[in-house]
Amino acid sequence: MNSYKAPLRDINFLLTDVFNAGALWASFPKLEGSLDEAIAGAVLEEAGKLAGEVLAPLNRSGDEEGAQWRDGVVTTPSGFREAFATYADGGWIGFTGNPAFGGLGMPKMLAVHVEEMLHGSNSSFALYSVLSSGASLAIDAHACEELKTKYLPNIYAGVWAASMCLTEPHAGTDLGLIRTRAESQADGSYRISGTKIFITGGEHDLTENIIHLVLAKLPDAPAGPKGISLFLVPKVMVAADGSLGERNALSCGSIEHKMGIKASATCVMNFDGATGWLVGEANKGLAAMFTMMNYERLTVGIQGVGCAHASYQTAVAYAKERLQSRSPSGAIAVDKVADPIIHHPDVRRMLLTMKALTEGGRALATYVGAQLDIAKHGVTREQRAEADTRVALLTPVTKAFLTDTGLESCVHGQQIFGGHGYIREWGQEQRVRDVRIAQIYEGTNGIQALDLLGRKVLGDGGKAVDGFLSEIRRHAAEPHVEHRDALLAAVNELEDVSRWIADRAAADPRQVGAASVEYLHLFGYVTYAYLWSKMASAAQANLAADPDFYSAKLATANFYFERLLPRIEGLSACLRGGAACLYELATEQF
Known part of the structure; x- marks a missing residue:
C-alpha cells in the first residue's frame, strides 16, 4: 500500500x-513578520500533497528496483x-537555508514536519534531500564567503x-x-586521498554535481x-564563473546491498588525490561536521516518527476492515460473520501504543525544532544560550528514543496484519526494514x-538536566x-x-x-510525559471547539x-542492577 496522508490536523494542533x-x-526579528500560522498551514499543505501524490507512489517500486x-x-x-526535480523546484531543499544564498530561511520548528512527511512517504528519497540540507548548514556556518557563494545557491536549488x-x-x-x-597545495587547495564507506548519496544521477x-x-x-579537518570536495570541478569543468579524482567503488532504504545509494567512495578546500579551521573539522551531524540526528529521529505514522495509518485502516472473531463484549457487527479486529483489546493496545508514541515523538521533534530556532534567532543572549543547552541535552534523546520507539511502532503495525504483515504487498514489512537503519546510522x-x-x-x-526538569516543574x-501528579x-x-548513577x-x-x-529510555518516557x-x-482547554479531535487527544x-x-519503573530497576553482573561472566565463557 503506497498511500500516505500527511497528519496536518495534528501538526496544526x-x-x-x-x-x-x-x-x-x-x-524573531530576522523573520520580519514573514511567517504566521496561516502561511505555515499553506506550506505544510503543499508539502503534504507532494509527499502523498509524488513521493509515496514511488516508495514500493523504489524498494523493489533499488x-x-x-x-x-x-x-x-x-x-x-x-x-527530485519537482521537489527541488518547490524550494524544499533550501527550506531552512540562508536567504543570502538563495535559501528560504524557514524555521526548523516548521521544517521538522516537512521532514516527517518526507520520511513517512518515502524514506529512501528523503535521504537525498536531507543530506543536502545538512551539508548546507555546515558550509554556511563554517566555510569562507567564497565557498558559500560558490556552492550554496546551487545546493539550495537542487541543481547540485x-x-x-x-x-x-x-x-x-x-x-x-x-x-x-x-x-x-600551492594554490590554497588540498589533495584528498582515502576511502570512505556508508556514504549516503555519495553518487547518484539526481543532480549534475555532488559536493562532498x-x-x-x-x-x-x-x-x-x-x-581532524573538514574539506569540501566537489564531484565535478567548478570554475570561477560557476560553470562545471572536469571530473574530480574521486569515484564510487560500489554500493551496499541493504536490509532497507534500498532506493538510497549507500556508497563506498574513493578519493584519489581529489581536489578540495578547507572548511573552517585546520584540526577543528569535527566540531564543524557536528553542525551537520546534530542536524542529521534530529532528522533521523524524525525518520522514526514518519515511518511509525505511515505504519499506523495503514494498520488503522486494516484493523477497521479485517473481520476476525467476535468482540469479547459481544457482537459489534451483527450483520457480519465476525467483528473488525479493532474491537479486540490487544489490537487496540498496539494501535494506541503506536498512536501515543508517534504523537509524543512528533511533539518532541516540534519542541526541539523550536529550541533550535530560539538558539539561532532568540532576542537575548540568555535565551539563545538556554535553548542551545536544551538542544545539546535532547539531541541524543531525540535521535535514539524516537527511532527505538519508531521501530517498536512499525513492528506493532506489522503485527496487526498478522501473516499479511509479512507479505510485501501491504507495505508493513518495508516500514520495518526502512526504519531499522535509523537506530544505527548517525551514531548508534x-x-x-x-x-x-x-x-x-x-x-x-x-x-543541563536540572534546568530541563525545572522547566517541567x-x-x-x-x-x-492535566496528569500533574503522575508527571x-x-x-x-x-x-x-x-x-x-552519579554517585x-x-x-x-x-x-x-x-x-x-x-x-x-527512562529520560525519553519522562520527556514524553x-x-x-x-x-x-x-486539548482540555479547547475541547468545546472540536470535541471529536480533542477528546481523542485526552x-x-x-x-x-x-x-x-x-x-520507567522497570527501567529504573534494571539500571539500578548496576554494572557488576555484566562482568561476572568471563570473556572466554561467552
Whole structure:
C-alpha cells in the first residue's frame, strides 16, 4: 500500500494550541513578520500533497528496483529523478537555508514536519534531500564567503546535491582513527586521498554535481579527534564563473546491498588525490561536521516518527476492515460473520501504543525544532544560550528514543496484519526494514545513550538536566495542568536515578555504560510525559471547539500515562542492577 496522508490536523494542533508557534515566530526579528500560522498551514499543505501524490507512489517500486551501480555509475529507481526535480523546484531543499544564498530561511520548528512527511512517504528519497540540507548548514556556518557563494545557491536549488563523508572501514564511531589524508597545495587547495564507506548519496544521477564534505587529517595533525579537518570536495570541478569543468579524482567503488532504504545509494567512495578546500579551521573539522551531524540526528529521529505514522495509518485502516472473531463484549457487527479486529483489546493496545508514541515523538521533534530556532534567532543572549543547552541535552534523546520507539511502532503495525504483515504487498514489512537503519546510522543509539548520560548529564554536574526538569516543574505548577501528579512523580524518579548513577559512577566508571540505554529510555518516557501533559492540557482547554479531535487527544494521553509511562519503573530497576553482573561472566565463557 503506497498511500500516505500527511497528519496536518495534528501538526496544526502542536504549532497552534501547544507551542503557540505564531507568537514565537513573531518574536524573531530576522523573520520580519514573514511567517504566521496561516502561511505555515499553506506550506505544510503543499508539502503534504507532494509527499502523498509524488513521493509515496514511488516508495514500493523504489524498494523493489533499488539503486543500481555499474562501473562507478549509480542509477536511482524509475521516477526518482523526476520527483527530485519537482521537489527541488518547490524550494524544499533550501527550506531552512540562508536567504543570502538563495535559501528560504524557514524555521526548523516548521521544517521538522516537512521532514516527517518526507520520511513517512518515502524514506529512501528523503535521504537525498536531507543530506543536502545538512551539508548546507555546515558550509554556511563554517566555510569562507567564497565557498558559500560558490556552492550554496546551487545546493539550495537542487541543481547540485551534497554528502557527508565520515566513516572508514576501520573507523566507525571512533573518528579519531580515520586515515584519509589531506596535503596542502600551492594554490590554497588540498589533495584528498582515502576511502570512505556508508556514504549516503555519495553518487547518484539526481543532480549534475555532488559536493562532498570529507573528514581528513593533515600531515602534521595531532593524533585522535583533535587532528581532524573538514574539506569540501566537489564531484565535478567548478570554475570561477560557476560553470562545471572536469571530473574530480574521486569515484564510487560500489554500493551496499541493504536490509532497507534500498532506493538510497549507500556508497563506498574513493578519493584519489581529489581536489578540495578547507572548511573552517585546520584540526577543528569535527566540531564543524557536528553542525551537520546534530542536524542529521534530529532528522533521523524524525525518520522514526514518519515511518511509525505511515505504519499506523495503514494498520488503522486494516484493523477497521479485517473481520476476525467476535468482540469479547459481544457482537459489534451483527450483520457480519465476525467483528473488525479493532474491537479486540490487544489490537487496540498496539494501535494506541503506536498512536501515543508517534504523537509524543512528533511533539518532541516540534519542541526541539523550536529550541533550535530560539538558539539561532532568540532576542537575548540568555535565551539563545538556554535553548542551545536544551538542544545539546535532547539531541541524543531525540535521535535514539524516537527511532527505538519508531521501530517498536512499525513492528506493532506489522503485527496487526498478522501473516499479511509479512507479505510485501501491504507495505508493513518495508516500514520495518526502512526504519531499522535509523537506530544505527548517525551514531548508534548506544552511542547516543552514552553521550546523554556521560557528557550531557554527568559531564556538567547535572546542570543541563536540572534546568530541563525545572522547566517541567514550572509547567506542572501552572493552573489546569492535566496528569500533574503522575508527571511530577516521573520527574522525581528521573532526578533520583540521575543522582544514583552519579554517585556510583564516581567509584566505578563502568556504571555509565551499564546504565546508559535504560537511562535514555527512562529520560525519553519522562520527556514524553511532559509533552503529553502539555498536549492534554491544551486539548482540555479547547475541547468545546472540536470535541471529536480533542477528546481523542485526552484519551490517548490517558493511555500514555496509564500504560506506557509505568515502563520507567522497570527501567529504573534494571539500571539500578548496576554494572557488576555484566562482568561476572568471563570473556572466554561467552
